[in-house]
Every structure is written in structure tokens, then in C-alpha cells.
Amino acid sequence: MSPVAALQADLQKTAEALALTPAQAVLWEAYQEKVGALMADQMKLPPYRAAARLSAPRQIGQKVEVVRNRLAAMEDIHEAAGRLYAALDDKQKASADQLLARTVPALYSGFGGSTGEPAERSGERGGERPGGRGGPGGGMGGPGGGFGRM
16 A cells, blocks of 8 residues: 555544544644645655755755755644644544544655665654545545645
């Protein structure tokens, strides 16, 4: 299963387990949008040849910038998750405690070599997979939504 499909499945399962009210579904959509933005960013490969012509410090600086941007995206996800969690009842919180963290993609700090394979992974959980989005309503979108703005 692809990383996107795996995360879609995790999001779908979580949304179904939470049995969201219409008001909560709005917060879920906001959360999914943040997750989708991070995943979309990670799926973009920088032009490798252009980076190879830069000096080593500039290449490293570009990797630092990627990590900064992804940290900001993770912080956005954390904030959206906090707003969603605060709106849940106790039963929903118990489900969220079991499932919600699995809907956050693992971070890739950069790509190595010319193969495009991830060079480093941080935050990867044993047996869990990064991926896309899901939710009630099927596909990648949840209630009335799409995968985000990829």
C-alpha cells in the first residue's frame, strides 16, 4: 500500500470511529487540510540536478529550510488537532487517543542520492505508514472535502 493510501485509510478509520457531529466535522476538515498540506509538500521532489550545482553549504541550507517548513506544518497539525480534540466528548476522546496520532505523516528531512529515495526519516513509527487523507464521505476528503490543495 502506498504511503498516501495508508494514511487515507488511517484518516478514514479515525473519522468513522469518532462519529463526528456536523460542528466537529468542520474541525476535522481543518485538521485533514493541514495533514494533506504536509503530505503534499513531502511528495514534491526538488529538482536534484539544480541542487547538485550549488555549494555544499547552500545545499545544506536548502535542507534546513525544508525541515523548518515541515516543522511549521507539524505545528499547524498540532494546533488543528488540539482544536478538534477540545470539541470531542469523552467517548470520542478515547477513540482519538487510540487513533489520531497515526494520522500524522512521518517526516522526511530530505532526499538523498539520485534515486529519489528518502535519505532520512524521523518520527516514523514501527509498522505505521505515512500517507494521505480520508474521512467520512470516502476518498481522500471526509465530509464534502478533497485531499487538500496539492
